[in-house]
Amino acid sequence: MKKVTLQIPLVLPHVPDEKDRCVDQLVNRLRESEGLEKVHIQVQDSVPLLCLHYDPEKITIDRVRSLAQKAGAAISEQFGHALIEVQGIRHTRHARHIAAGLQAVPGILEAAVSASGMVRLEYDATQTDASAIHGALRRMGLEIIDPEVPAARFLTVSAGGKDEAAHVHGEGEAHEGAHHHTHGGLFGKNTELFFSLLCGALLGIGFGLSFAEAVPAWVSLTLYIGAYFFGGFYTAREAVQTIARGSFEIDFLMLVAAIGAAILGEWAEGALLLFLFSLGHALEHYAMDKARKSIAALADLAPKKALRKQNGQTVEVRIDELRVGDIIVVKPNTKIAADGVVVAGSGSVNQAPITGESMPVDKEPVSDAGKDWSAETNISDVNRVFSGTLNGNSTLEVQVTRAASDSTLSRLVKLVNEAQTQQSPTQQFTDKFEKYFVPAVLILVVLLNFAFLVIDEDFADSFYRSMAVLVAASPCALAISTPSAVLSGVARAARSGVLIKGGRPLEDLGVLTALAFDKTGTLTEGKPKLTQVVTLAEMDETALLKAAVAVEALSDHPLAKAIVRDGTERLKGMDIPVASQLEAVLGKGIKATLGTDTVYIGNVELYQSLDGPVPPAGVIEQVQSLESAGNTTMLIRKNEQYVGIIALMDTPRPEAAPTLKRLERLGIRRMVMLTGDNQHVADAVAAQIGLTDAWGSLLPEEKVAAVQRLRQEVSRVAMVGDGVNDAPAMANSTVGIAMGAAGSDVALETADIALMGDKLETLPFAIGLSRKAKRIIRQNLWMSLGVVALLIPLTIAGIASIGPAVMVHEGSTLLVVFNALRLLAYRDHA
Incomplete structure (x- = not known):
């Protein structure tokens, strides 16, 4: 039965991949159609397939296609996907709170939130819409920077008969987005830091005044209460949000410990706990912001305006006004505003921001400046330029081949932003660990409150010990250890042209x-090169090359072009004769007239099928020797005499x-x-x-x-x-x-x-960076778990009190963050 291909961009235009919920919806709806016996997803040769089994007596392929398109159209209208950039997410745990809060919003099916400010959503458009989602984000205290950085991709499905299957592939679309990571509040992005410092100041003053006999005790107490307010403001807010969703996290544990200290009259220790905890959060936010800015800097590479040629004039326009086919003028030492091809001028371009290449790349104009190059897939590197790269000392004219929202830079920024929302295996492990660990800690703390019934101590001592264990057991460092390393690693890689x-x-x-x-184009140059010229009989190398170049110049075969290109280079400007009357011979070679001679060029099989002398055994041995070394060979005969062998090879890079x-x-x-x-x-x-x-x-x-x-x-x-x-x-x-x-x-x-970049040497850098990231993630994991494992028994035994516990605890949190930030300075030493 004939195979029919369905273009699913008409069906599911906003689906990230074949595992998406929308694909399930499509399958379920198609199953309800009469005549379709079975609809399912399977993987064949690693390609996800949408298999449609149907009875051709009940339903035609055209009907199957129509059903798929209608079902897909309905699903596309019902289900939406969005990538939104926000500001106001303070740390990884806050990102998890936001994600949990979004998933509780009616109509939102899936939410992934990064501490860097990216929110990825899948939602049912019949139950919610963009305005409702934006309202939910604002109610959570977030400011929307980019309301939608679309994450649209396409699926292609081919539907066949009983044994035919449908292939699911992915292509993508990208859009630009602004990147401003701030932290709002009374003092702008530094509100949490100022609150923390105020907490510390009030704590310090109150603690100092507590030693002055002339100052009433209520003065210090008032200052401690003020310290509690500023130090616990964000902690309390997040704890309330967490409890409202019926769960408990680190912020809640810290708040309970601080309240417990106050109940015991240990206001200073409680204020110290909140001061160090809030300071740790603020510094964590500052440190993580360094990694975020490294990614955000990608979006600032492209200039905001371009010089467009129109009606003989050069007019300055915004880059979003550029259209495919426009000609822009790029002045010396300025950034290129769009992806395109050079149509006039030549010079070098610094492509490091996109490809990571350390040296500028020479650019030349295309052969046909009037052609529309936007649909061309094989554009040479010497002709192609990218948005955000820096022009050298010459003026270039560039034909725009992509709109600003679809440029390579925009796609890179979007994909890096999407990457921030993807959890690593270690992060998934730590999240799962915390899910069980925090309730276990709460149970332990409740039990420790009754320790006075077993050992000889007051309830106050048991209560204090339980509060100290709360502090010691809070896995702040564990929560931030992996995301900080992943964000830093992704940012460092992007800076060197690795996504x-x-x-x-x-x-x-x-x-x-x-x-x-893969060999061709990966380990090799991807194009044949002339490697050896072997002369036979009386002909010298120059004469042999001239004859070969003259004849092959009449052919458009890739091997012929390689002979002409490299042969002309070897002849260094010498006059080359003109051949005529090119004729293909049995698909194994060619012949042409050169002067009064007939020249044949082809493989050994060519000459075995022609009239005239067959190649001597010695010549065949030479051919076989060259081929065993990986060459493609061409034997040349002039009239009845074998005059030479030309060898070509796709040479290694x-x-x-x-x-x-x-x-x-x-x-x-x-x-x-x-x-x-x-x-x-x-x-x-x-x-x-x-x-x-x-x-x-x-x-x-x-x-x-x-x-x-x-x-x-x-x-x-x-x-x-x-x-x-x-x-x-x-x-x-x-x-x-x-x-x-x-x-x-x-x-x-x-x-x-x-x-x-098309640079194989970038691969060791990427692997080396990943090895370093893996080591840092492992170090952070052991460090954060080790601190918890050490502090819990010390606080249970009463050896460590709240003060030392919180200092070690917050110190370890900052330590893992700054350890992760070392990735931003990674150098390739391999």
Whole structure:
């Protein structure tokens, strides 16, 4: 039965991926349709498939398509997705409170909130809308900076008959958003810090006056109460919000401990607890803000205005007024305002903000300045420019190929912002741990209040001990340890042209032991180069090259173009004769007339099928020797005489061998090349660059099986490719890594990690950064859990009181945050 492809952008235009709730809704609605016997999602060769089983006697494929489109349209109207930027989220625990509060709002199906200010939502549009969501956010004390940074992606589904299935793929859309991370309040973004300092000042003055006999005791008490107010303001607010949702978290524990100290008359200790806790929060917010600003700086790379040519004039316009096809003028030493191609002028451009390249890249104009380049997919790097990059000392004219909201920079900013809402495995573990740990602490504290019934002490002593345990057991450091490291790692990577899509790929990349590489364009240049010229008979190399270039100049075959390009370079401006009467011979080569001679160029099989002398055994041996070294060979015959052999090869990247050495030093034990080329070519390339394995003659589906086999052997493996043809293999790997993602929408969307520049040497940096992040996350985890494990028995035994406990507790919180911030200064030393 004929296969029919449905374009699901018409059906589900706002769906992040195939696991989305909307896909379930689509499946459920289609199941209700008469004639569709079974509708389900399955994974085949790593690709998620929407399978439609139907009775062709009851329903036609056209009817199936219509049903899918109608169901999808209804679902698209019903379910929405949004990425909103807010300010006022103070720390990770506050982000969790916001997420829990949003999920309690009628109509919101899923909410993920980052401490950096990004809110990702999935909602039922029949029950709520954008204004209701914005109102809920404002009621939570948040200010909306960017009301919607859309997270729209597309699904493509093909529906077939009984054994046919539908492929689900993802593509993306991006929009720009402003990035201002402040913390509102009476004193603006520093309100919590000022409140904390006021708390400390009142505590210090009150404590000092308590030693002055002339000052009444009520004066110090009043100052302590003032310290309680300022130090406990945010803590109490968050504790009330938490209790209102029927749960208990760290802020509640701290508030109870402070109130308990006041009940016992230990106002100074309670005020000290709130002072250090609020100061820790404020400094934590300040430290985390450094990582946020590193990400926010990405959005400020693009200029706000551009010089557009219109009617012979140059007019300054806002970048959101630029349209595809416009010509903009980029003056020397200014930022480029849009993605596009150079149509006039030449010079160097600093692309470091996008691709991480340390050296400026030379740019040249395209051959056809009047062509619409927006639909062109294979634009050369020397012609393409990106928004936010810095022009050198020359003036360029650029044809805009993408609107500002869809530029590579905008997509990068959006994807980094989305990444902030994704939890890493360690963060999921710590959240789950806290969920059970906090109630357990509360039970322990209640039991400790009755310790006076078992041991010889007053109730006040038992109560004080229980309050000290409350402080000691509050896992503040644990809550912030992983998010701070993930945020810092993602920010540091983005600064060097590496997009890491969240905590999971950041952690997974750090534990890899094997890498699988696509060959063409990843380990090799991706285009054939003339590697050897072998002369036979009496002809010298110059004459042989001239004949080959003259004949191949008539052909548009990629190998012919490589011979012309590299041969002309070798001949260095010499006059090249003109050939004529090009003719393809049996699909194995070509022949042409050069002067009075007939010249043949092709493989050995060509000459075995032609009239005339067959190649001598010695010549065939030379051809086979070159091919065994990975070359593609062309044998040249002039009239009846074999005059030479030309060898071409997709040569390894110059940086491939040193990069693999660096990866080996990082602990990558297996490095495997997967290629569709024959095994001889694979082995030759592997030997040149130092791979541990080379698997050749693989079809695309066999690459998937190869990755699966590698995972069985070494457990964790990354697939490195261009993100387009390698998408199924990437999906089967632990981590999918795409190179050259700045020029590829598909690569940006399909990979877990995208190397924005087409630079293989960026890979060791990304892996080294992830290893460092993994170590820091582990250090933070042990540090935060170790402090809790140490303080709980010390406070239960009465060795540590509230004062020392809170100092160690808050000190550990700041320590893990600043330990995580070390990632922002990471340098690649591999």
